[in-house]
Amino acid sequence: MTQNDLASVWHGVLADLREPDLIWQLAAIGVCLLLAKLGQGMLRGRPVVAGSPWELGQGWLKRIAFPLLALLLVWLARNVAQPWMHVNLFSLALPLLSSLAIIRLVFYVLRYSFLGATWLAQFERVFSFMVWGVVALHITGLLPEVIAVLESVSFRAGKQQLTLWHMLQGIAAVLITVLAALWLSSAIEARLNAAVGLDSNLRAVLARVSKAMLVLLAVLIGLPMVGIDLTTLSVFGGALGVGLGFGLQKIASNYVSGFILLLDNSIRIGNVISVGNDRGEVTRITTRYTVLKSGTGVESLVPNELLVGSVVQNESYSDPRVRIALQVQVSYDSDLERAMAIMVAAATAQARVLPAPAPGVLLMNFADSGINLELGFWVADPEKGTGQLRSDINLAIWREFRQSGIAIPFPQREIRILKEAGND
Numbered sequence: 480m481t482q483n484d485l486a487s488v489w490h491g492v493l494a495d496l497r498e499p500d501l502i503w504q505l506a507a508i509g510v511c512l513l514l515a516k517l518g519q520g521m522l523r524g525r526p527v528v529a530g531s532p533w534e535l536g537q538g539w540l541k542r543i544a545f546p547l548l549a550l551l552l553v554w555l556a557r558n559v560a561q562p563w564m565h566v567n568l569f570s571l572a573l574p575l576l577s578s579l580a581i582i583r584l585v586f587y588v589l590r591y592s593f594l595g596a597t598w599l600a601q602f603e604r605v606f607s608f609m610v611w612g613v614v615a616l617h618i619t620g621l622l623p624e625v626i627a628v629l630e631s632v633s634f635r636a637g638k639q640q641l642t643l644w645h646m647l648q649g650i651a652a653v654l655i656t657v658l659a660a661l662w663l664s665s666a667i668e669a670r671l672n673a674a675v676g677l678d679s680n681l682r683a684v685l686a687r688v689s690k691a692m693l694v695l696l697a698v699l700i701g702l703p704m705v706g707i708d709l710t711t712l713s714v715f716g717g718a719l720g721v722g723l724g725f726g727l728q729k730i731a732s733n734y735v736s737g738f739i740l741l742l743d744n745s746i747r748i749g750n751v752i753s754v755g756n757d758r759g760e761v762t763r764i765t766t767r768y769t770v771l772k773s774g775t776g777v778e779s780l781v782p783n784e785l786l787v788g789s790v791v792q793n794e795s796y797s798d799p800r801v802r803i804a805l806q807v808q809v810s811y812d813s814d815l816e817r818a819m820a821i822m823v824a825a826a827t828a829q830a831r832v833l834p835a836p837a838p839g840v841l842l843m844n845f846a847d848s849g850i851n852l853e854l855g856f857w858v859a860d861p862e863k864g865t866g867q868l869r870s871d872i873n874l875a876i877w878r879e880f881r882q883s884g885i886a887i888p889f890p891q892r893e894i895r896i897l898k899e900a901g902n903d
Contacts, residue, residue, distance in 0.1 A: 510556075543580045626644055659697065660694050661690070664689050668682075737764070745796070746769065759773040800833065807876060810888040811849060854876075
């Protein structure tokens, strides 16, 4: 529909406000919207196959089912009613429903590609306002005047003359091609996730590399589509690249380190690692940082560069079993064999303690206040933490020591007062 056609439709709608046909048009459009809503409900009742490569397509079809069905029904109703009444309101509803379908489709793809992004809600309002604003200008016939104003503002980029209108067209073209790239990358990621026998880290690497390559290809395709020569941006790109090379050196290092971690499988999701003062279970590996969740629930974001360039203790790298040591001190007059047996029995009684290697007690040293013993035992689930397990074993040892008369000494000091020479 051309600009002149929309302008005539707008004036026709204003003229129909005084005609009885307007009521019939409103009623017919209302019926079309109701039928579209019912059709959307039927379509949403069908389950989406999770992990399917067509999951994204099934989801967006449900997302824009209402505006698409309403668009089809209103178009059919306009053709049927055109011989008997004015159809200006029908013609006005068509671009509005088309805009609603575009908005819903764009943001469904964005939400699918950027899961958990908090900025999407605000951006959706801004984008919707812009789309409805363009539609309103198009319907009222003011859009050509706005375009003329944008074309009057120009500047040079190298040897090419650019205008604000060219820039907006370039942004729109890049947005469309990037959305298509994100859609395709999401389908590729779904296919990778459904692949049996493929390593999880390799899936993440392939998904992220494919997404980055597709987005870059989309930008390279989108700008020339509106006549923007990419060679004119080479000077700015070179200067920007030098600035980013110095200013974003750490970030680039973290991204490269992230790909190294994902490829060499040295750290995997579910591993319990310690790096510096941080210890926890690896819950997420991104291209910039790795998330460690400690036993207290605190999540630490560790830069990937630190994981690649420093010593990392991985408690479940090749074998999930780890040895835990408890230090206990008993007095010198205690029965050591009985104390050791109690400590072994307290560890063996715990379900998480492995029977092999069996728990054992070592006599470490003879201290000032007592004899230091070390209880060592093995567990196969360090990701569950050891705080509660240590507490249960210590409590059982303390109870048995009290019943057996084994004392846990505390520091004692003996003070002797000597008489000075010559004093009685």
